[in-house]
Amino acid sequence: MSVTDLGMPAFPAAAARATRDTRLRANLRHATHTIRDKRARAVGELADWAELRAAGRAIKDRTLRHLDHYLERLEEAVTAAGGRVHWAADAAEANRIVTRLVRATGEREVVKVKSMATQEIGLNEALAEAGISAYETDLAELIVQLGKDRPSHILVPAIHRNRSEIRDIFRSEMGDWGRPAPEGLTDRPGDLAEAARLHLREKFLRAKVGISGANFMVAETGTLVVVESEGNGRMCLTLPETLISVVGIEKVVPTWQDLEVFLQLLPRSSTAERMNPYTSMWTGTTDGDGPRTFHLVLLDNGRTDTLADTVGRQALRCIRCSACLNVCPVYERAGGHAYGSAYPGPIGAILTPQLRGTASELDASLPYASSLCGACYEVCPVAIDIPEVLVHLRERVVEGGRVTRRGVRTVIRPAKGHAAERAAMRAAAFAFDRPGVLRAGQRLAARTRRLHPRRLPGPGRAWTDTRDLPPVEAESFRDWWQRTRGGERGSGQEGAK
Amino acid sequence: MSSRDVVLARVRRALADVPRAAGPEEAPVPRDYLRAHGDESAADTVRLLAENLADYRAVVHDIHAAGLPALLAHLLGERGSRSVVVPAGLPAEWLAKCDVEVVPDAPERTPGELDAIDSVVTGCAVAIAETGTIVLDAGPDQGRRRITLVPDHHICVVRVPEQVVASVPQALERLSPRRPLTWISGPSATSDIELDRVEGVHGPRTLEVVLMTP
Structure with missing residues (x-):
């Protein structure tokens, strides 16, 4: 651009x-x-x-x-x-x-x-x-x-x-x-x-x-x-x-x-x-x-680069209706200018970093301009899975990897300043690969949740400058399912949507 | 290498993962959506058209063909129009009872001249009930696109029931992409101020649709 x-x-x-x-x-x-x-x-x-x-x-x-x-x-x-x-x-x-x-x-x-x-x-x-x-x-x-x-x-x-x-x-x-x-x-x-x-x-x-x-x-x-x-x-x-x-x-x-x-x-x-x-x-x-x-x-202006990414290319389906902006809790509060490009809102958060690359601090931060609530995907008339692309782009920012820039395949390095998130992402990948660790970790987190800070200490502090740490549920979905089988066992949690 | 070649080469490299020998058909397109929403009689379809036109602030009139000249004279008179531009192929008898200056359109007529004309009367190519839309295709009774744009008052005559279809898919089947098309759903409008719809910006601020039965 x-x-x-x-x-x-x-x-x-x-x-x-x-x-x-x-x-x-x-x-x-x-x-x-x-x-x-x-x-x-x-x-x-x-x-x-x-x-x-x-x-x-x-x-x-x-x-x-x-x-x-x-x-x-x-x-x-x-x-x-x-x-x-x-x-x-x-x-x-x-x-x-x-x-x-x-x-x-x-x-x-x-x-x-x-x-x-x-x-x-x-x-x-x-x-x-x-x-x-x-x-x-x-x-x-x-x-x-x-x-x-x-x-x-x-x-x-x-x-x-x-x-x-x-x-x-x-x-x-x-x-x-x-x-x-x-x-x-x-x-x-x-x-x-x-x-x-x-x-x-x-x-x-x-x-x-x-x-x-x-x-x-x-x-x-x-x-x-x-x-x-x-x-x-x-x-x-x-x-x-x-x-x-x-x-x-x-x-x-x-x-x-x-x-x-x-x-x-x-x-x-x-x-x-x-x-x-x-x-x-x-x-x-x-x-x-x-x-x-x-x-x-x-x-073209970055569209063919976007096309080269098999996950990210779905952003090119966009017909510019703006329904995703109108439902987005982040857009509603942050406004369009914060996205720093012609394309604000959820679609901008996945389109801009692909059209321009993630070399600038602004463009590297865009995939994080979302709570991943999924409302944008629900309303998208061409079913762009915006949360999926956001997560994909976050991984690229944090981990680096293969991309196409101006038609040339290249490997980008992990973005600076994302070390804490990189660690978090690695931890998540580690846990999701090992169900036993995940289960134990979730139970530990649930039992100690009253003690959790709203902000992270040390290197995590910058990350929580703009985010509250999500509260940890009293019971993990996994444990709830084990206990109730989704309501069959009379948990009293009817009609979970 | 031309930019054309550069862009096409980039596209081909980007699609290395796509099995392309079989052509575009390898990517299926399900078309199990409806051809029309509801299975209504011709009369009900016309009624729906009238409702949806009115919902978007078009003024709708019903008339038998014999009464059209008197209705048009009344509508132009009521508005106080002194001049009306008409396409070359508009039936002359439509305006036979009008007491206003009738200006036949011609290619040399400038936008400035059209701006000084009060009204325009045209036919249409097709009307879509579900969306309250009239479509002009620059046919002989519709004329050049600009004559339905610059004057502030447009009267469009729809021949009922033959020009009325239920849905967007049915309308596209009847239309030719070789002709310049203008789809009109209500008068000019904007939602740019606090996302609130306001009628009347650059196109005609008054749209009257006459549903004419034989």
Whole structure:
């Protein structure tokens, strides 16, 4: 990734700061709890959710296991439909390609649809260096851009801002970028949306170049799909003369029919709607309707490295719905900025360290940004086992091992500063390999639990700076099972879920 | 080596563990999900469409074909529209009773010109009951994508029952990926402020759907 986080604190430090920000916590709690309940209702409407989820998972797995095949078919289909396909091995190359394409149009400004991929590669900054203004047009991205802020949520990048903060940003900043906020702007969400409509309309109407990502690319037909709510996507995709779409290579799906699965999974899981207000699908260019020139930039930037990890590659199934953020107790308290990348929350904790590697302290700390409660896996519409990948990545940070970086297989050394955890991990592996030791250890721990400290002494102290030691249960599961056979023997513990 | 070759070579190296001789079919895709949720009559499917459209704040009207020109005249008049843009293939009789300026769309019409027009009237390609969605495919009675985007008021006529399907899978079967498609579920909206849905951002803030029976 080109947006390096020099000076970004590791997750525990950034999270500790965020948890002291009571307004941030209140904003996040309100927003995530609202969407959580709505999502459960939207998903509950479909009797075949489990089957759709299994199909979504399988389609993505098939795609990933034959990614070269589908990328070649996609390229062929897009080209046949009048599009031009470019390949970018990393962020810097993608930024160079897009900058060159914009320069070739002679334009100095572009309008942008919200895109995770362009956030990941730092495209706006690269364009600014080349003297090109990139205007974000999604409401939340606009709030972030005007506030000189960073996004903190995949779906709602300004989730950390409440309505009165947004009003203040609009009042003070809009005038510097174009049409100022209306006089006497209130913090009613409807009025704020109206202010954004007025501010951006002049930019849409004069725009000659649009930049987007895509939610899906269909290999069979060369069709790109953008799912959105506000209509800013439609503006950017249909009004400009030139359209440039920057899309991660994992966004390809094999067939047109496959969309029937994802167009049911994504809206319900993401915004908790039966369907999002607008979905645009286009195949190359169409005479007289929409852009005359269409460029597709296919982005690797660490995705093939992720693909090389047989456990970690499932992260590439992600369709960026953000359901895992909304249920995560760690995200709810720490906020999105603590994750230090375009991808916050549980999915970010497994995606970022794979896309960027774990060389920095921040990236090495991300696999620990979780309590492993498993809620993220439960809600994931493509069944990414995030806890499994977290544990896998923790092991890699602590133990080192074989990884692929920029296409080259290499062996990384154990991260420094994780000696205590390494010891703990070794101890766990030792115990799990020896049932007798585990049993004895659990009984000893249970009997002495009143004596256990909340913080570890000595070298373990740093680890418990940001964590409470979990209390040890009075009875281990193993002993409870031995005693009760899960309730058959009348333990009185009915209906353990 | 081109970047294309670099990326494809990386992909192939990354997949050394995958038995690839048999092609993509080696990875099975179970498709035991439903083609539609429920087994409803055509009339019930149309009723569900109307309910779901209204649930997402589209304004729904039922009319027989003979009454359509009067209804459209009423809707445009009620809103105070002075001008309406129409696609080239919209049946002329639909707007026969309207007392507003009718602007036929043409490729040279700029976004700025469209911005000065109050309303747009189109047909559609297919409507999806379960999700409350209308799909436009740029057919002759729907026109270029931008005409249903820039004006603030969109009236879409759905031919009932033949254009109504129950589900997303049924809709995709009817649509061609060769055409530019716009799926519309209610008026433009956002959930970006505290994850609370607000209708009306950049697309038309008023969406009226006319369910027209023969």
